[in-house]
Amino acid sequence: MLSRSPAPALPPVDPLATSRPDWDVFCKVIDNLGDIGVCWRLARQMTGEHALRVRLWVDNLTSFHLLCPEVNPALSIQHRQGIEVRRWDGDFPRVDPARVVLETFACRIPESFVEAMAKQSPPPVWLNLDYLSAEDWVAGWHALPSPYPQLPLIKYFFFPGFRHDTGGLLREGELRTRRQNFLASADRQLALWNDVGFPPPTGDALLVSLFAYENPAIGDLLSAWEASETPVCCAAPLSSTLPAMAAYAGQALTAGQSLRRGALELRILPFLQQDRYDQLLWLCRLNFVRGEDSFVRAQWAARPLVWQAYPQEDATHLRKLDAFLTLYGASLPNTTGAVLRDFWQAWNKGSLAVTHWRDLAASLDSLDEHAHRWDAGLAEQDDLCTRLIRFSRSKL
Structure with missing residues (x-):
């Protein structure tokens, strides 16, 4: 008598399935x-x-x-x-x-x-x-x-x-209104700083956020800020940059710690939920971002930004970087556009010179105006x- 092979097992029925979603x-x-x-x-x-x-x-x-x-x-x-x-x-x-x-x-x-x-x-x-x-x-x-x-x-x-x-x-319908209301409210800004465990930075400090992949240029950047003529407060949410920052500091670092060296105050923030991270981007004068999500949110912050593309083999990410720079910088003055391109390319290739930072810092006013125009143009779509x-x- 022939025996039958057992029928293949079906996936389990979901006992808690709700009505069919959209x-x-x-x-x-x-x-x-x-x-x-x-x-x-x-x-x-x-x-x-x-x-x-x-x-x-x-x-x-x-x-x-x-x-x-x-x-x-x-x-x-x-x-x-x-x-x-x-x-x-x-x-x-x-x-x-x-x-x-x-x-x-x-x-x-x-x-x-x-x-x-x-x-x-x-x-x-x-x-x-x-x-x-x-x-x-x-x-x-x-x-x-x-x-x-x-x-x-x-x-x-x-x-x-x-x-x-x-x-x-991606852009929520009320995103730009929420940004405007946050920037108009000292209480909301103070609530952000209380939530991340730090006091507001001093008024004369250039506030910068740093969220990046592993990058050999992180030490170069921190050293440039240390030697800056203007005080720099770097707010760095926990990310894969922590080992490089610890190497620069010469000590282990964790969320809640800060380090002062020269003109630089480095603050290690906890990992932020999305709404809080948006607020940090809105508050900072310059935002270092990576990948896709933070890259897009930095553009909706209407602030100057430095983007680190996700590193890929055969330098595919550098082609993506150049394509965006061409589009983003099309309406920038030639000198400012060249400064931005030089800095982004150096950052993505893992080596920064002090002059890269000095030139970028000197261009922030022009880049700030451009960031507002870029945000407004994208919001029309x-x-x-x-x-x-x-x-x-x-x-x-």
Whole structure:
């Protein structure tokens, strides 16, 4: 008598599944929290401004907890700020896919979920949110369809960007109003400093925030600030820069500590939640940022910025850097644009000279005016969340 092979085990049925959400958003936390930073901002905006039901799948809740302390890494299902947060692991449950499925940064959603999408009629709108770039090719690839090879599904590639013919940038509807109200309120500014455990800096100090990847130029930068003619107060939230700052200080450093050396006061801040980090960017005269999330938020701060692109092999990140510099610096005076380009390129290549800082500091007034114009120009465009929703509805 022939024996039958046992049927393959089905994924477990989710006993706590809620009604079908409007959006499923999938996020893998790679290494520096930038991916979950973007996804969390986007999910909050979808829920808060567009009344959408969002189910956010995250593969690393421990890292997510750093960004949002409300998240409990021990829970596989939880609701935070109106969003259903799910742990995404190998034991993926059987759930009904949402009407729109957003795969962020090519994170590759589970095959069982893709098969469930194909069984729905009509199938969900499937989008891949790609990385931000100012390169010319982005507009040509934005919103292009990609048929799935084995199943009757189409994935659309959605590229954030700085122009009308791209996917735009994340920006909450009231963001610029909140910035204005914060800068007009001494009490709100004091609350920020109390929250991070430091008094407000002295009035004559140049306030700078420093949030970066590992970079050999960090010691160069701190030394330049130490020798500065103007006092510099550097507010550095905890990040991968800490070992380099400790090497400069000659001692271990942790959140809450400060160091004075020459004209420099270095303050080590705790890791900040997103709303607090936004406030720090608004308050500082100059912001050093990295990756994508803090890079975009620094532009909405309407302050001069220095961007460290995510380091990639074969210098791909330097091409992205140059593409943005070309766009951002198009309306700058030639001298100021050259100063900005020289500093950004040196910073991203890991070696700064004192003259780089002196030239940049002397250009801050011009860069400040430009940052306000840039912010106002970008704000005339629809934001990324609005464009995503509009596009998805055109495909439903």
